[in-house]
Amino acid sequence: MSHRLRLTLAASCALFVFPAHAQNVDKADPAPAAKSAPTAPQAPKQAFTTGVAKGRDLLDSAISASSIDEDEIQKIGTRSIAEVLGNMPGIRAETAGTDGLTAVTIRGLPMAADGSKFLQIQEDGLPVLEFGDIHFASTTAFLRTDLSLSQVQAIRGGSASTFASNSPGGLVNFISKTGEEDGGTLQLSSGIDHELGRADFNYGGHLSKTVRFNIGGFYRQGEGPRATGYDAFKGGQIKMNVTKTFGNGYIRVYGKYLDDREPNYAMVPVAVRGTNADPTYSTIAGFDPRKDTLYSRYKSSILALDGNNNVSNVDLRDGNHSKVASIGLEAQFDVAGWTFSDRMRYAGISGSYNESSSLALLPAAALAPSFAGPGATLRYATGPNAGKAIANPSTLNGNGLLVYGLELHSDLEKLDNFTNDFRGSRVWNMGNAKLTTTAGFYASSQAMVQNLDFINDVFDVAGGGNSAYVDVLTAGGAPITQGGVLAYGVRGTAAYRRRYDLQFRVFAPYGSVNYQIGALSIGGSLRYDFGKVTGTLYGADLGGGRVGTAPVDMNRDGTISLPERNVAVLPLSQPGQADYSYNYASYSVGVNYRIAEPLSVFARYSRGARASAERLYFSPAVNPASGALTDPAMAYGPVKQAEAGVKFRKDGVTLFATGFWASTTDKNLQVGADASGGTVVLQIDRDYSAKGIELEGLFEHGPLSLRLGATYTKAKIDADKADKTLVGNTPRHQPDLIFQATPQFEVKRFTIGTNLIGTTSSFAQDGNLLKQPGYTIVSPFVQFRPVNGLQLGLNVYNVFDKLAFVSVNSAAVPASGVATAQTLTGRTITGSVRFSF
Numbered sequence: 001m002s003h004r005l006r007l008t009l010a011a012s013c014a015l016f017v018f019p020a021h022a023q024n025v026d027k028a029d030p031a032p033a034a035k036s037a038p039t040a041p042q043a044p045k046q047a048f049t050t051g052v053a054k055g056r057d058l059l060d061s062a063i064s065a066s067s068i069d070e071d072e073i074q075k076i077g078t079r080s081i082a083e084v085l086g087n088m089p090g091i092r093a094e095t096a097g098t099d100g101l102t103a104v105t106i107r108g109l110p111m112a113a114d115g116s117k118f119l120q121i122q123e124d125g126l127p128v129l130e131f132g133d134i135h136f137a138s139t140t141a142f143l144r145t146d147l148s149l150s151q152v153q154a155i156r157g158g159s160a161s162t163f164a165s166n167s168p169g170g171l172v173n174f175i176s177k178t179g180e181e182d183g184g185t186l187q188l189s190s191g192i193d194h195e196l197g198r199a200d201f202n203y204g205g206h207l208s209k210t211v212r213f214n215i216g217g218f219y220r221q222g223e224g225p226r227a228t229g230y231d232a233f234k235g236g237q238i239k240m241n242v243t244k245t246f247g248n249g250y251i252r253v254y255g256k257y258l259d260d261r262e263p264n265y266a267m268v269p270v271a272v273r274g275t276n277a278d279p280t281y282s283t284i285a286g287f288d289p290r291k292d293t294l295y296s297r298y299k300s301s302i303l304a305l306d307g308n309n310n311v312s313n314v315d316l317r318d319g320n321h322s323k324v325a326s327i328g329l330e331a332q333f334d335v336a337g338w339t340f341s342d343r344m345r346y347a348g349i350s351g352s353y354n355e356s357s358s359l360a361l362l363p364a365a366a367l368a369p370s371f372a373g374p375g376a377t378l379r380y381a382t383g384p385n386a387g388k389a390i391a392n393p394s395t396l397n398g399n400g401l402l403v404y405g406l407e408l409h410s411d412l413e414k415l416d417n418f419t420n421d422f423r424g425s426r427v428w429n430m431g432n433a434k435l436t437t438t439a440g441f442y443a444s445s446q447a448m449v450q451n452l453d454f455i456n457d458v459f460d461v462a463g464g465g466n467s468a469y470v471d472v473l474t475a476g477g478a479p480i481t482q483g484g485v486l487a488y489g490v491r492g493t494a495a496y497r498r499r500y501d502l503q504f505r506v507f508a509p510y511g512s513v514n515y516q517i518g519a520l521s522i523g524g525s526l527r528y529d530f531g532k533v534t535g536t537l538y539g540a541d542l543g544g545g546r547v548g549t550a551p552v553d554m555n556r557d558g559t560i561s562l563p564e565r566n567v568a569v570l571p572l573s574q575p576g577q578a579d580y581s582y583n584y585a586s587y588s589v590g591v592n593y594r595i596a597e598p599l600s601v602f603a604r605y606s607r608g609a610r611a612s613a614e615r616l617y618f619s620p621a622v623n624p625a626s627g628a629l630t631d632p633a634m635a636y637g638p639v640k641q642a643e644a645g646v647k648f649r650k651d652g653v654t655l656f657a658t659g660f661w662a663s664t665t666d667k668n669l670q671v672g673a674d675a676s677g678g679t680v681v682l683q684i685d686r687d688y689s690a691k692g693i694e695l696e697g698l699f700e701h702g703p704l705s706l707r708l709g710a711t712y713t714k715a716k717i718d719a720d721k722a723d724k725t726l727v728g729n730t731p732r733h734q735p736d737l738i739f740q741a742t743p744q745f746e747v748k749r750f751t752i753g754t755n756l757i758g759t760t761s762s763f764a765q766d767g768n769l770l771k772q773p774g775y776t777i778v779s780p781f782v783q784f785r786p787v788n789g790l791q792l793g794l795n796v797y798n799v800f801d802k803l804a805f806v807s808v809n810s811a812a813v814p815a816s817g818v819a820t821a822q823t824l825t826g827r828t829i830t831g832s833v834r835f836s837f
Helices: 003-013 070-076 081-085 364-372 393-398
Strands: 064-069 091-094 103-106 119-123 149-156 170-176 183-191 195-206 211-224 233-246 249-262 268-274 279-282 301-305 311-315 320-335 338-363 377-380 401-414 417-430 433-460 470-473 485-487 498-517 520-538 576-596 599-611 636-650 653-673 679-701 704-720 737-746 750-759 775-787 790-797 805-808 818-823 828-836
Touching (some): 064 070, 064 653, 070 149, 070 750, 070 775, 081 149, 233 320, 338 679, 338 818, 364 393, 364 401, 364 470, 393 401, 433 470, 433 520, 520 599, 576 636
Parallel strands (some): 119 170
Antiparallel strands (some): 064 149, 091 103, 183 195, 183 828, 211 233, 233 249, 249 320, 268 818, 320 338, 338 401, 338 417, 417 433, 433 485, 433 498, 520 576, 576 599, 636 653, 653 679, 679 704, 704 737, 737 750, 750 775, 775 790, 790 828, 805 818
């Protein structure tokens, strides 16, 4: 993005430095009409279609649900999927602003690892991935928001357990526009204080009275809000659909192509002082975690082995690279009093994951002798000082630190999936009552082919995208590293050098009944999931005498250096097996009573489950010789939930309050930290429970509106098979309170407002020692419409430049005073110009 364009956008937006909020547009048809000038609030009836048998007004439904439309997302100040979800009540999202390394959960259900284990994320009514927590392949990585998005709907608990597989906590549906309104939009946006340019477009309309279409997408390129020294963001997507309507229904064909890369804003160094109960966090010299990353122009590539043990040169600048090519069909027809619908999609999904992480942060003067003995020295391996000795390690970059690093690389070779969901519904009139019946069948096939490489290296901590690899030499000048690489694998072991080639098949018949008489509705639903897992696995940590290291001339120079003597390899001649089946039932029952037109109450009890994906493997849970589970209960984790609430909507005031309780069992692989800040990997088998209250409100009066959301949660670890001392503790990163608020003032020519999102403090790890501070992020926005069809916008994310922590990787205040943490991005300013036609 040119400097001139950034200045132009800055000049056009600089007069407007206020904040704002969005309108609420909820319709039975999930694709809202194009918006005109704001009008007086109407408190519309909210028809909700996700995770229920039939779309109906929320005040007539025994569910907890929310929605947010594309115009509101524009005002949040971020395009990150996880941060959009974090603006919805009840959903807790951990992200540093990009979607490769994210964790999303709901209502206090555990967030032991990355991904969204208990929450299914859908696009146009079908799952993006069957499992939301595949290693290094979070669902959010394969989804993007742009102007083709109509609305995001989220249901928490309730019927989500029975109207979608692997969604016991809830589900979120990203719904595309389908061309109901003729016209288009073109938007150009640019970072004003950072290098990132983006173009979005959407156009839809009618080709005839019965045929309509919509096409939209985006392209972006630039370094981004944090310094890397190269274009860390690059790529885009295009989506298109065509709908043919008939007298009794419609058929829709749609497709999507996504090819986009973004950096993983992972753990970075921060200073920690004080006590565990009252720590003080700050930046270290020469490195600001709000503006810097461990990505660098001087750490652009590294040698690794592919899935056939051949040497490849990994481009670390790829960051999180996502590719999706999908085609789908949706149809709905009314036949003889029944409404039949079918959704079908095939998605070819692949990509790569690259993360520059830390096993330990050490003073440079101490790291050299710890690996190479007394008198050891350091020299730069890459960058402008390559080959030069580091004469004074204690003052290196002003902080004197080196990273004993871990480069995580995953080739996501194949995550293809096919899904189909067929259902039929009918409303039976029974005198003064109505009986709604639904029956359906769901089928999916999810592939997972993935090659993992973990590599130990050494590099310095420098801001501005200037970190470089560092070589360590003995007192005699013999290098123990090669281009900064200490070990082609995890030093001293063959662990985590793995390949997965798995196929998951899921089948599920389901049905529901809802009886409504007068103001009373009583309903229940049932789902029976059965699945089959097959495939092969490769890795020395399967045991059985497998050898996982060998000498490999990685740089092809004809000699075997010290790091090349024990390269982690795949034992390709000794595959492990995956071969087991499972089944479980889910059910949900609820009651809703419409006390008056503006007021209703409801209650619901649900039991669902989440089938285990690949995280079971390379653990005692699976026999690698037969592929069978050693304990059939490991195949899935049950989730029980109860909720009761009240809903009110009248004269511009909407207020929902829901009390909830949930419990689950989680068997997972958790990356944590010890008291010194060192990284540890834990195999966990725990029971959790949570209870709390969820509030959601919308207040509208003339041009003023205020949208509020808050969730108060008390969660605890009820049982832990490996560490009994954790029983009764609060799960890590679980705050008592998460909240969102968006006040705004909107008239015909301009909108001003602000988006606030925050949490109270939590514990950094499950041991409940070190406190992780809470935060409030304030992000004002303004939109100015000087003439019809033209809008100028300005978004300021984190206007107060708050140092906010997503996670802290230490169990206690480390003696060194330095830990690693994932943080939110600091202040970023983005200007935009939107043309509507």
